[in-house]
Each structure stands twice: as C-alpha cells, then as structure tokens.
Amino acid sequence: MSDLLLKNIAFLGGVDTEGKSIRKGAEMKDFTVIENAFLLVSKGKIIDFGKMENAPERATRVVDASGKTVLPGWCDSHTHIVFAGSREKEFVDKIKGLSYEEIAKRGGGILNSAKLMETASEESLLESAFLRLGEIKDMGTTSVEIKSGYGLSLESELKMLRVIKKLKSISPVQIKSTFLGAHAFPMEFREKKDAYVDLIIDKMLPQIADEGLADYCDVFCDRGFFSVEQTDRILQAAAKYNMPPKIHANELDFSGGIQVGVKNNALSVDHLECVGEEEIAVLKNSKTMATLLPSTAFYLGMEYAPARKMIDSGLPVAIASDYNPGSSPSGNMPFVVSLSCIKMKMLPEEALNAATINGAYAMGFEKNAGSITKGKRADFFITKKIPSVDFIPYAFGSSLIESVFIEGQLQ
Ligand code: NIG
Ligand code: FE
Numbered sequence: 567m568s569d570l571l572l573k574n575i576a577f578l579g580g581v582d583t584e585g586k587s588i589r590k591g592a593e594m595k596d597f598t599v600i601e602n603a604f605l606l607v608s609k610g611k612i613i614d615f616g617k618m619e620n621a622p623e624r625a626t627r628v629v630d631a632s633g634k635t636v637l638p639g640w641c642d643s644h645t646h647i648v649f650a651g652s653r654e655k656e657f658v659d660k661i662k663g664l665s666y667e668e669i670a671k672r673g674g675g676i677l678n679s680a681k682l683m684e685t686a687s688e689e690s691l692l693e694s695a696f697l698r699l700g701e702i703k704d705m706g707t708t709s710v711e712i713k714s715g716y717g718l719s720l721e722s723e724l725k726m727l728r729v730i731k732k733l734k735s736i737s738p739v740q741i742k743s744t745f746l747g748a749h750a751f752p753m754e755f756r757e758k759k760d761a762y763v764d765l766i767i768d769k770m771l772p773q774i775a776d777e778g779l780a781d782y783c784d785v786f787c788d789r790g791f792f793s794v795e796q797t798d799r800i801l802q803a804a805a806k807y808n809m810p811p812k813i814h815a816n817e818l819d820f821s822g823g824i825q826v827g828v829k830n831n832a833l834s835v836d837h838l839e840c841v842g843e844e845e846i847a848v849l850k851n852s853k854t855m856a857t858l859l860p861s862t863a864f865y866l867g868m869e870y871a872p873a874r875k876m877i878d879s880g881l882p883v884a885i886a887s888d889y890n891p892g893s894s895p896s897g898n899m900p901f902v903v904s905l906s907c908i909k910m911k912m913l914p915e916e917a918l919n920a921a922t923i924n925g926a927y928a929m930g931f932e933k934n935a936g937s938i939t940k941g942k943r944a945d946f947f948i949t950k951k952i953p954s955v956d957f958i959p960y961a962f963g964s965s966l967i968e969s970v971f972i973e974g975q976l977q
Pocket of ligand 2: 644645646814888890
C-alpha cells in the first residue's frame with residue numbers, strides 16, 4: 567500500500583508527464599493543472615496522479631484536499647540566508663535618500679555584513695540560518711540555493727560554507743551551496759583589487775574544493791564590483807574544480823556579466839535588470855537560465871528586469887527571492903510570484919513555472935524537483951480553499967499555504 571494519498575484536490579498544478587527540464591518562451595504559459603485530482607506518494611516519491619475517478623481506494627494515510635490547490639514546492643535558486651545580523655539601519659538610510667551604491671561606498675552594505683560575520687560563531691550562524699530555512703519552508707519553499715559571500719576572507723568564507731554544509735545534513739529542504747568569495751572587495755584590498763582575486767583563486771577555491779564545500783561559484787560582476795576580466799579569471803579557475811558559475815550580473819549596469827557568464831557555461835545569470843537585445847541574443851544561444859529577482863528591485867526601488875521581453879524572445883526565465891539582509895530581507899516566494907505578475911507582466915502560469923521547474927534547473931535540481939512528475943521527490947504544498955491557481959499571485963500578501971510536504975512528510 568502507498569504511504570500517502572491526497573484526494574479530491576480541486577487543482578493539482580505544475581503537472582509534467584514529459585520530464586521537461588525547463589520551460590522557455592511560449593512554453594512558459596504551459597503550467598498544466600488537473601482539476602478534481604489525486605496524488606499518490608510512496609517512499610518519499612510521487613508515484614501516481616490523475617483524475618479522481620482513477621484514484622486508488624486506499625493508502626496508509628489519506629488527506630482530503632477538497633477545494634484546495636496542490637503545487638510543487640517552490641525552488642528558490644538564489645539566496646544568501648547565512649548571515650550574522652540584520653541591516654535595518656541601512657533601510658532607514660535608504661528611506662532618507664541614500665542609494666544602495668552610496669551605502670556600499672561608505673563601507674556599509676556587504677562589508678557591513680562581512681564585519682558582523684568575522685566574529686560570529688558557527689553555532690550562532692547555523693541557528694539563525696536554520697530558523698530562516700524554517701521560515702521559507704512554511705511559505706512553500708522545498709529546494710533552495712544558499713551562497714557564502716559575507717566572509718570575504720579565507721576563514722570566514724570557509725565558516726559560512728561549513729554552515730551551509732551542516733544545513734544540508736539537518737534540513738529537510740534540499741540545498742545547493744555556492745561559493746561567493748567575489749561578492750565585494752574587502753576594505754584592505756580596495757587599492758589592490760587583483761590581489762584579492764588572486765587570494766580567491768590561489769587560496770580559497772582549492773581549500774573549498776578540497777573540503778567539498780561548494781556546488782557552484784558566484785561572482786558579483788557589476789559596476790563598482792568585479793570586472794569582466796576578474797570574473798573570467800575566477801570562473802575559469804572554478805571550472806577546474808568542477809564548480810559551474812551561477813553569477814550576479816547586470817543589476818547595476820550593462821556590465822558584460824551576462825556575456826562572461828555564458829562564455830563560462832554558467833548554469834544561471836541572476837538579477838538582469840539591465841538587459842538589451844545583445845544580452846538576449848547571447849542568452850538565446852546558451853543553456854544558461856536567466857534568473858530574475860523582483861523582490862530586490864522592489865526593495866531597492868529599481869527598474870525591474872524586462873521579463874516580458876525576454877520571454878517573448880523565446881528565453882526561459884526563473885524567479886528567486888535573493889533573501890539577504892541588504893537588498894531583499896525576505897524569502898517570501900508567493901510574494902515574488904505576485905511581484906513577477908504585477909510588476910514584470912508575467913502571466914500567473916509563467917511565474918509559477920519560473921518559481922518551480924525553471925528554478926529547479928537553475929540549481930541543478932530539475933531531475934528530482936520542480937514539477938509533479940512520477941519519480942520526483944514528493945515536495946509540494948497544499949493551499950487553503952481557493953477558487954483558482956491564478957488566485958495565488960492575485961491575492962498578494964495573503965498566507966494561502968496551509969501545509970507543506972517534503973519527501974512525502976508533513977512539515
Ligand atoms: O544579490 N547584488 C549583490 N549582492 C546581494 C546583496 C547583498 C547585500 O546587500 O548584502 C544581492 O542583491
Ligand atoms: Fe544575490
């Protein structure tokens with residue numbers, strides 16, 4: 567007998583019977599929904615689903631989901647949830663008129679977080695990050711990528727990555743880890759930036775690879791941060807250790823970040839507020855996922871990425887929360903989905919694909935997560951009674967998620 571049967575599901579969404587690993591362009595509108603459905607789980611995996619008339623009679627555990635919607639758990643492919651303290655002082659500075667870049671120039675921003683990181687213990691970091699993981703899980707996130715990048719020294723970067731490794735072993739949410747030593751230049755390297763790049767390449771990457779601490783490598787390739795040349799050097803070095811790029815690009819300017827990311831076979835390039843015809847053309851000839859972070863644009867009061875134009879050009883798009891203490895202090899994926907519809911003119915189906923299957927691809931989880939597919943992990947959430955799937959982005963700010971299951975277990 568199967569472990570778990572969900573029956574009378576009003577809308578079972580994100581169904582994929584073809585095993586697609588991404589949805590791009592016009593396909594992003596295909597978010598298959600079965601009405602009046604069942605879902606069957608055994609040993610943590612989805613083993614069957616379909617119309618209620620074909621549902622099995624019995625299972626060890628039966629959940630009646632009448633009137634409710636079931637969707638695959640969110641795949642949040644870009645976060646920085648290991649950090650040592652909040653930055654609401656900068657929040658107030660921004661309200662008073664300072665820009666994100668001005669705050670960074672004064673030694674605030676990422677450097678502020680790096681200072682707090684220096685003295686934080688591994689235990690306290692683990693405890694606070696675990697709480698944040700619990701918080702995003704309650705909002706429906708079941709797969710997540712977590713970056714380092716508030717260390718900016720060998721010791722502190724290792725400390726952050728060890729915390730992420732520990733989280734992988736204790737959290738039901740499945741996690742990928744990304745080394746982001748190239749997040750900002752530490753103060754003492756301001757006048758000798760290439761020396762910091764050398765430190766990353768010669769000291770940090772080898773030890774991180776040695777301890778098996780990172781799945782991917784990230785660089786903040788943008789105006790005032792890492793140049794295209796520096797990014798290229800770091801990504802080429804990371805490739806030797808089997809750490810594909812997932813990089814921050816084109817948030818502040820047409821930085822060349824997308825081009826250098828694609829050149830180095832990036833799994834994803836993220837942010838992309840500054841995207842034109844050339845960037846779209848480069849992405850079209852690649853396997854790189856364009857990942858948009860609308861809650862960052864919202865929080866910083868910036869232009870949103872041109873999602874509509876990108877999708878209409880045939881590109882796949884993922885959306886993620888960028889949960890971090892400086893530019894998006896929230897991991898609320900339902901809100902990210904709403905923002906994508908409201909501010910980037912994505913259709914609900916497009917935003918839902920972007921937050922599930924395309925997010926899964928953007929962190930290498932497309933084979934086991936991101937859709938309701940036989941053989942994938944039984945990671946999903948059940949909503950309250952709602953009239954349609956579109957109601958999820960429409961009712962922005964409402965808490966619609968009633969329960970979350972990971973590998974078939976109620977969380
Ligand atoms: O993704 N853009 C670069 N890095 C982070 C911000 C980090 C911070 O301000 O602490 C981001 O937005
Ligand atoms: Fe980020």
